[in-house]
Amino acid sequence: MADLTGLMTGTSSGIGLAVAGTLLQHNPDLTIVGCSRRPGPLASHPRFIHWETDLCRPGTALARARRFSQEFSACHLMLYAAGRGMFNPSPEWSSESLEELVQLNLTSALSLAGGLTDKLRKGRGLAVFMGSVASRERAPLGAAYGATKAGLKQFAEYYFLENRKHGVRVMHLCPGMVDTDFYAQERFAPQDGDGFSVDLQSLAQTVQFYFRGPGEKTNPTHLVIEPRMVGIQRKRI
Numbered sequence: 001m002a003d004l005t006g007l008m009t010g011t012s013s014g015i016g017l018a019v020a021g022t023l024l025q026h027n028p029d030l031t032i033v034g035c036s037r038r039p040g041p042l043a044s045h046p047r048f049i050h051w052e053t054d055l056c057r058p059g060t061a062l063a064r065a066r067r068f069s070q071e072f073s074a075c076h077l078m079l080y081a082a083g084r085g086m087f088n089p090s091p092e093w094s095s096e097s098l099e100e101l102v103q104l105n106l107t108s109a110l111s112l113a114g115g116l117t118d119k120l121r122k123g124r125g126l127a128v129f130m131g132s133v134a135s136r137e138r139a140p141l142g143a144a145y146g147a148t149k150a151g152l153k154q155f156a157e158y159y160f161l162e163n164r165k166h167g168v169r170v171m172h173l174c175p176g177m178v179d180t181d182f183y184a185q186e187r188f189a190p191q192d193g194d195g196f197s198v199d200l201q202s203l204a205q206t207v208q209f210y211f212r213g214p215g216e217k218t219n220p221t222h223l224v225i226e227p228r229m230v231g232i233q234r235k236r237i
């Protein structure tokens, strides 16, 4: 079996961690480079390499793509799962918080993909962008967050248009609410109880299905995966 290599962000927690763990389990020929500030629980895995990375810093994502391109001959999987929310009234936004949000949720994703294009073409790879239902629906106080996710959605579609003739597949994966640390700093979270959030394994198995499973011969251009029930709980922070 040929060796597979992937570059992923957001692998220290939540969705990115679940996807990376599942892919390592199902693909014994896959090595993953994970870019995040914290190493996370996969750090001791023999086929996981952590590169400490702050994706709020301009230029960092492209530098990581270039390093990967120097060290590996091809990229078979790129996953951009780093991100944060921002759900507060617009008069409260600071220029720093806005710039970090756009850099982390959008600009760094574009830079990473752009820097990896040649290696993705070489590996006939799958590029996965973690979008959100916020890219297509309105959510209270979600204007800035929704704008970054709508930009990512549009990028994913154009990136596929540009690269499909070179064998690159693109997945724009849009979950509804998932119970992760994403809500640690927010005033709300998914309601407790069965069916109110998308479980991490559903998302991870979906990526595996299209990466090396029965969906390998198709392109999952936009996938929306929502909880069966809808409900939030408000909290004091």
Ligand SMILES: NC(=O)c1ccc[n+]([C@@H]2O[C@H](COP(=O)([O-])OP(=O)(O)OC[C@H]3O[C@@H](n4cnc5c(N)ncnc54)[C@H](OP(=O)(O)O)[C@@H]3O)[C@@H](O)[C@H]2O)c1
Pocket: 009, 010, 011, 012, 013, 014, 015, 016, 035, 036, 037, 038, 039, 053, 054, 055, 056, 081, 082, 083, 084, 085, 104, 130, 131, 132, 133, 174, 175, 176, 177, 178, 179, 180, 181, 182, 183
């Ligand atoms: N949870 C939901 O309901 C939900 C729904 C739809 C879409 N999403 C999207 O899914 C993605 C992952 O969110 P999650 O729910 O898994 O949240 P999470 O558990 O908080 O994970 C966020 C990930 O992003 C990384 N990250 C944050 N700031 C970073 C920075 N400055 N530099 C590098 N990495 C950074 C974190 O790593 P470090 O802290 O170690 O750097 C972590 O691995 C986000 O793009 C989010 O918008 C989430």
